[in-house]
Amino acid sequence: MSFDADVIVVGGGLAGLSASLTAVREGLSVLVLERGEFSGAKNVSGGRMYVHALRQLVDISEAPLERPITKETYLIKCSNRAISFSFSDPESRNSYSVLRAKFDPWLAKKAEEEGVIISYNTLVLGAEREDGGMTVRTNRGDLRAPLVIEADGVTAGISRSLGLRKLEPHSLMLGVKEVVKLEGPPEEGEARVLVGFVGELLGGAFMYTNEDTLSLGATVKINSLQEGNKMARDLVEEIRESLGVTGEVLEYSAHLIPYYGYDKLPPLHAPNLLVTGDAAGLLINDGFVIRGMDLAIGSGMIAGKAAKRILSEGKPQDTSVYERMLRESFVLKDMYTARRAFTLMNEERLFRRYPELLCDVLARMFKVEGERKRLLEVVQEEASKRGLTLTKLVRDLVKVM
Numbered sequence: 440m441s442f443d444a445d446v447i448v449v450g451g452g453l454a455g456l457s458a459s460l461t462a463v464r465e466g467l468s469v470l471v472l473e474r475g476e477f478s479g480a481k482n483v484s485g486g487r488m489y490v491h492a493l494r495q496l497v498d499i500s501e502a503p504l505e506r507p508i509t510k511e512t513y514l515i516k517c518s519n520r521a522i523s524f525s526f527s528d529p530e531s532r533n534s535y536s537v538l539r540a541k542f543d544p545w546l547a548k549k550a551e552e553e554g555v556i557i558s559y560n561t562l563v564l565g566a567e568r569e570d571g572g573m574t575v576r577t578n579r580g581d582l583r584a585p586l587v588i589e590a591d592g593v594t595a596g597i598s599r600s601l602g603l604r605k606l607e608p609h610s611l612m613l614g615v616k617e618v619v620k621l622e623g624p625p626e627e628g629e630a631r632v633l634v635g636f637v638g639e640l641l642g643g644a645f646m647y648t649n650e651d652t653l654s655l656g657a658t659v660k661i662n663s664l665q666e667g668n669k670m671a672r673d674l675v676e677e678i679r680e681s682l683g684v685t686g687e688v689l690e691y692s693a694h695l696i697p698y699y700g701y702d703k704l705p706p707l708h709a710p711n712l713l714v715t716g717d718a719a720g721l722l723i724n725d726g727f728v729i730r731g732m733d734l735a736i737g738s739g740m741i742a743g744k745a746a747k748r749i750l751s752e753g754k755p756q757d758t759s760v761y762e763r764m765l766r767e768s769f770v771l772k773d774m775y776t777a778r779r780a781f782t783l784m785n786e787e788r789l790f791r792r793y794p795e796l797l798c799d800v801l802a803r804m805f806k807v808e809g810e811r812k813r814l815l816e817v818v819q820e821e822a823s824k825r826g827l828t829l830t831k832l833v834r835d836l837v838k839v840m
Contacts, residue, residue, distance in 0.1 A: 444470040444556075446746050447575055447584040449563050449597055451478040452539075454716025454735035454742075455590030456546045457496055459555040461743025462588075467750065470584070471550070471557040472577060478557070479543030481592075483694035484732060485614060486647040486654035487630055488542075489534045492736040492769075503545050505536040505649035506628030516635035516681075517798035529627075536628055536647040536654065537732075538618070540690075563591065565600035572755065573711045585755040588713045588742045590735075593695045595705070595718040603706050608661040610720070612642065612698045615675045616656030618690035624651050633657075635794045636678050640667055641787060644678050645729075652689065655679055658696060660785075696731070697722050698785075701778040707765060710756040713742045723773055725780035726839045730773075737770045779838040789835075792825045 446462050448455045451473030459469045475481040487508060493499055509531050515522040551557060564576040572585040575597075589597040593611065598604040625648040633644035642659030657674045664671060671693060699705065699720035707714050715721075716735035723730040745761035765771045783789055799821045804814060812820075819829055 442572060442584050443582045444468045444584050445750055446470070446586050446588060447472065447573070447582055448588045448590055449566075449575065450590035450592060450716075450718070451475070451547060451557055451559075452482045452543060452590060452592065452716065452735070453546070453732055454718070454739040455588070456543070456550050456555075457492075457736045457739030458588045458590060458713075458715055458742040458746075459557075459739075460496060460546075460550045460553060461740045462746050463550070463554045463743075465743060465747035467743075467747060469555050470582065471555060472561045472563055472575065472582070473557055473559050474562045476559055477544050478547035478559075479540045482539045482543055483614065483616065483692045484537070484539055485616065485645050485656060485658070485729070486536050486538065486649070487534055487729075487732075488537045489728070489730055489733040491533065492733045492740065496736060496740060497546070497549060503538075503541045505538060505647075506625075507532045508534045508536060508628045508630045508647070510627055510629040512629060512631045514631055514633050515794050515797065516633070517795050520798045520802065522797060522801065527627075534630075536630075536649045538649060538652075538654070563596055566597050567601070568711055586711055586713070586746050586749060586758075588715060588739075588746065589718045590715045590739060591718055593697045593717040593720075595714070597712065598706065598709075598714060598718065601709065601712070603709055608665060610697065610699050610703070611661040612658045612696040613661055613664060613671055614656060614658045614694045614696050615671050616654060616690075616692050616694075617675050617679065617688050618649075619653045619655060619679070619684055620687040620689050621651055621653060622686060625653075633678065633682075634790075636681060637674060637790075638667075638669060639791070640664060640669060640674075641790050643790070644674075646682070646684075653684060653686070655682075655684060660698070661695075700781040700785075701771070701774040702782075704774075708758040708761045710758065713745060713758055713761045715739050715742050721770060721774065723777045723781070724784045725777040726784065734770050734774075737768060738765060741765055741768055741770065783835055783838045786835075788825075788827065792827065796821050796825055796827070 445467040512525040562578040631646040636644040641663035644657040647654040697720040715738040721734035
């Protein structure tokens with residue numbers, strides 16, 4: 440079989456571009472297939488990137504990042520009551536707000552300058568193994584390579600066409616987002632976690648400050664959305680109104696998000712195939728951070744390096760080295776560390792019972808009516824009303840410690 444490239448990368452987002460840049464630097468010929476008119480045209484994210492992996496890939500001083508996140512705020516809403524607290528670190532430069540429609544084209548240009556070939560408006564229809572390699576079916580015809588790196592997002596079209604994966608609601612979330620024009624620039628880069636803003640749905644909301652806009656949105660479990668009576672498109676509108684955010688809405692987008700967790704990750708590789716980023720289900724939520732973009736970049740870079748090792752050994756069917764490299768990296772180590780907290784983030788009580796519990800406890804502790812109880816007694820009484828015990832509370836707390 441003749442091949443069109445050493446490696447075909449399906450998807451021109453963060454994972455795909457990171458993989459292609461790394462593979463080219465390793466001396467391989469790389470063809471990226473991107474269904475959008477440009478990289479970033481089909482890519483959506485909440486808008487916060489932890490840049491430790493990006494620093495290993497490019498000079499981030501050149502990158503079109505928005506603002507360094509120097510303030511972390513939690514806002515918990517319980518009906519007409521609210522709890523908020525913030526942490527500020529003016530010197531922090533470990534994460535930035537980002538707009539993918541700006542960032543991805545910049546990274547794609549960097550990749551093309553280094554020799555990556557990107558075919559835009561190319562829709563991948565499926566793939567199959569034959570004659571020691573992989574044939575990728577596209578709207579432009581068939582393409583062949585000994586190795587394919589899948590970076591096509593949460594729907595994982597290549598894995599599904601090979602029978603490695605099914606899309607199931609319990610492993611997916613839906614993210615909806617607006618970018619709102621601000622009348623004046625914000626004072627600093629801030630990330631807000633918004634709890635209790637999506638009604639009875641299982642999920643939460645977020646807000647990030649950019650240079651002169653806000654990224655505002657929500658993420659909710661798909662099965663919760665299916666069971667409810669709220670339209671996804673109404674969510675972000677209601678959140679914006681409840682926060683009193685005004686300004687021209689410049690962009691609306693929606694995006695499926697993987698929600699597997701370490702213990703339920705789908706196959707990360709198969710003969711002639713390496714799976715990266717959202718397609719691999721790589722996402723961390725431990726209650727403090729929600730991470731996907733740095734895992735996409737990290738897994739893409741590892742895939743590019745693994746591709747060189749695999750092809751040098753002349754056995755593209757044996758791709759197990761890729762998973763071993765992932766397990767030695769921050770990607771799977773961090774997912775493993777977050778695994779217990781991640782399971783808690785799937786629980787109904789975290790989104791519904793705990794916010795109300797916290798508000799009721801604080802309401803009672805700040806009220807003076809002549810008979811006062813100790814904090815522990817108040818917590819126990821309010822927890823009992825919700826079918827919770829102190830033992831359960833402590834166990835859940837331990838999961839995030």
